[in-house]
Amino acid sequence: IGRTVSIRGKEFYIYDVDSSTREYFKEEFPNLTFSDVALPVPQNPDAPKPPELAIKQRKTSVHTEKKTNSSLKFIENDGKILQYDCLWDDTSTYGEERRFKLYFHLSDDTLELREVNQRNSGRQRMALLNLKRQKLPNPKNPEAAPYTYNDIKIGGQIYAFGRCLKITDCNEFTRNFTIKSEKLTDSIGLDTPNQGITLKLYSNESQRVEQLEHAIKATNEQRSNYATEYDQKRILSIFLRKYSRKDDKTRMERNGFRAALSGFSCFGVDADLLFEKCLTQDKPSEKDGILIETFVDNVYPCTSHGETDNESIQKSQINERLRSVSTNARLKGLLKAISSKVETDTDFGDTSKQKRFLQRLFNSYAKNSNTITERQFQGALSSLNCWDQDSMYLFNTYKAFPHDKRIEFSSFVNDVILFSN
Structure with a gap:
């Protein structure tokens, strides 16, 4: 006790021993002077703190500071x-x-x-x-x-x-x-809280507006069960009036317009693009809002009640096709029979619904192609109660050339729809 021992380059100061060691030295070495009291531990003020204590203090201080900051942050921003x-x-x-x-x-x-x-x-x-x-x-x-x-x-x-x-x-x-x-x-573009976001996500805004209007039209068409265009416009107008102004049912403000278009999966910047387009067409103050009729006309651009040149040309082509088909008695009878079957399968829906039914039927056999083979054509018409001989006759009739092995079924679908009226 009281000596310094060097072990592997480190000096250790011995200041006390346990009771068993003390008794052992007294029995084996009686002539050795051995202190019965532990010596005082030398204190070095310049010595660093023990590593374990320093680490413990550092962990405690960091944890306390972090806990205090997080608590204050939670109290200030709770519910935000x-x-x-x-x-x-x-x-x-x-x-x-x-x-x-x-x-x-x-x-x-x-x-x-x-x-x-x-x-x-x-x-x-x-x-x-x-x-x-x-x-x-x-x-x-x-x-x-x-x-x-x-x-x-x-x-x-x-x-x-x-x-x-x-x-x-x-x-x-x-x-x-x-x-x-x-x-x-x-x-x-966020100068004031009431100002909208002018962030441009698309290079061409006009194309984006057309895509949005087409998507809204398709969604409204499905909701109206593929009704006529007049009924679709009426259904869309009734839906938009739910979000109109309280004092004027014909106008919509920006917030109401956003809420209405959220039902068509149109949010944020997309809704603002459609609102700005209607705003430039009506040219009222933004406080008054936009006209519901203006937005409906943008979704359904054919608003004129008069017959256009394209419509008259289309009607003349349909009448000419009817006259050419009516000259062939067998073809006329088969088309009428298929048309009546389609009407029954579609629960006597309108022509647009019947046309979609036929297109889905042929697409399922043609694997989303515009043309169809004779075997695929027979398989599609078999679900419409058409015999194989009649299917072969129809397939040969709608061939563009005698050696063709595929036909475009769009002309056949149009002829079937002609006899549904």
Whole structure:
């Protein structure tokens, strides 16, 4: 005790031993002077703290500071959720654009991603891409840190499990919160809370507007059970009046227009493009809104009640075709029989519904081709109670040349529809 021992280059100072060691030295070495009391531990003020104690203190301080900051952040931002509209361009794989809602929780920097279930998309709820509330790593960050509020902005992109989502729009609360925090500038058109987003996602806006109007028309056509164009326009007008102004049922404001088009899976910037087009046509103040009739006429551009030159030419061609078919008694009888069968299978629907029924029937045999072989033609007509001999006769009749092995079934479908009236 009291000596310094060097072990592998390190010096150790012995200041005490246990009771068994003390008794052992007294019995074996009685002449050795051995202190019965432990020596005081030498204190070195310049010596660093033990590593374990330093690590423990550092962990405690960091944990306490982190806990304090997170608690304050949660208290200040509790209940504040930023909502964004996102677009995933999946045309390279499935040929469609899928839309999502992004919810960012400011209290703990977690986000939630939900896919917007579009009408007649063919997807079940279990097949939708939904991301539960969690912290999503940012692949652009070298340390793979999770996304924060500063990483999300209009016109930017986020990556969720290999999918690149473009942020296209946000709700009113997010817009006001973003402007107050001076996150957005004039470069993307958010000067005031009431000003719309002018972000251009497409190079040609006119083509995009035509695509949107065509999609709305197709959706309305399905909802109206493929009714006539007049009935489709009437159904669309009745639906839009639900979101019209209270004092004027013929006009719609921007917020009501957005809410109405959400039923057609049209959101954010797309709805604003259609609204601006109607606004330039009517030229009223934005406070008054747009006319519902103007938007309906844009979706269904054939608004004139008079007969145009194209319509008169088309009618003359139909009458000429009827006269040519009527001269062949067998062909006329077969077309009438097939037409009556189609009317029964379509529950006596209108001509557009019958035409779609025939087109789907032939497409199922022709494998989405415009032409069809004789064997495929016989298989399609067999479901319409047509014998093989009659099918061969019809196939040879609609051949463009005697040696042709395929025919275009569109002319046959049109002739069947002629006899449905």
